[in-house]
Amino acid sequence: MGDELLTIRQMCDAFDVTPRTLRFYESRELLFPQRRGQHRLYGRSDRARLTLILRGKRFGFSLEQIRQLLELYDPAERNITQTEATLATARDRLADMERQHRELGEAIAELRQQIAEGEAALQRLKSDA
Numbered sequence: 364m365g366d367e368l369l370t371i372r373q374m375c376d377a378f379d380v381t382p383r384t385l386r387f388y389e390s391r392e393l394l395f396p397q398r399r400g401q402h403r404l405y406g407r408s409d410r411a412r413l414t415l416i417l418r419g420k421r422f423g424f425s426l427e428q429i430r431q432l433l434e435l436y437d438p439a440e441r442n443i444t445q446t447e448a449t450l451a452t453a454r455d456r457l458a459d460m461e462r463q464h465r466e467l468g469e470a471i472a473e474l475r476q477q478i479a480e481g482e483a484a485l486q487r488l489k490s491d492a
Contacts, residue, residue, distance in 0.1 A: 368397065368404040378413055388416060393430055423456055 371382050385403070388394045393416055396403035405413075412433055419429040432452060435445035 366407055368406055369410070371396075371403050371405070374405045374410070374413070377410070378417065380413075380417075385413075388413070388426075391426055391430060393426065393433065422453070423460065424452065428452055 369377065371385055374380070374385055375382055385394065385396075385405075389396065389403075394405070394409050394412055396405045396409055398404075415433065416426075416429055419432070420426075424432075432445060432449050435448055436442060437444065
């Protein structure tokens with residue numbers, strides 16, 4: 364794709380998103396397409412930003428966190444600040460995900476136990492009848 368400008372339809376097809384999603388990200392100041400009349404045209408930086416937005420969402424980052432991280436982009440300083448902030452945010456998110464994973468594992472084990480107890484009780488009821 365290179366420096367090629369993409370229409371909203373081409374962006375939707377390339378990233379498997381809806382036009383509404385792209386307009387929403389634009390309204391949240393995450394994307395900044397060029398305007399030619401009524402048409403939105405997306406360049407390389409928009410594609411890179413959308414890749415990062417979608418990755419951030421997949422990992423559970425809030426749109427505000429993503430916006431703040433994207434604002435730190437500064438090639439003049441080799442994106443050191445952005446990378447440091449992204450790593451800190453990612454570490455925090457990973458800790459949250461690991462906690463949720465543990466809690467989910469505990470809930471699954473408890474539910475399995477409840478099912479086993481319920482099945483045993485049902486069998487006793489059936490055999491007493």
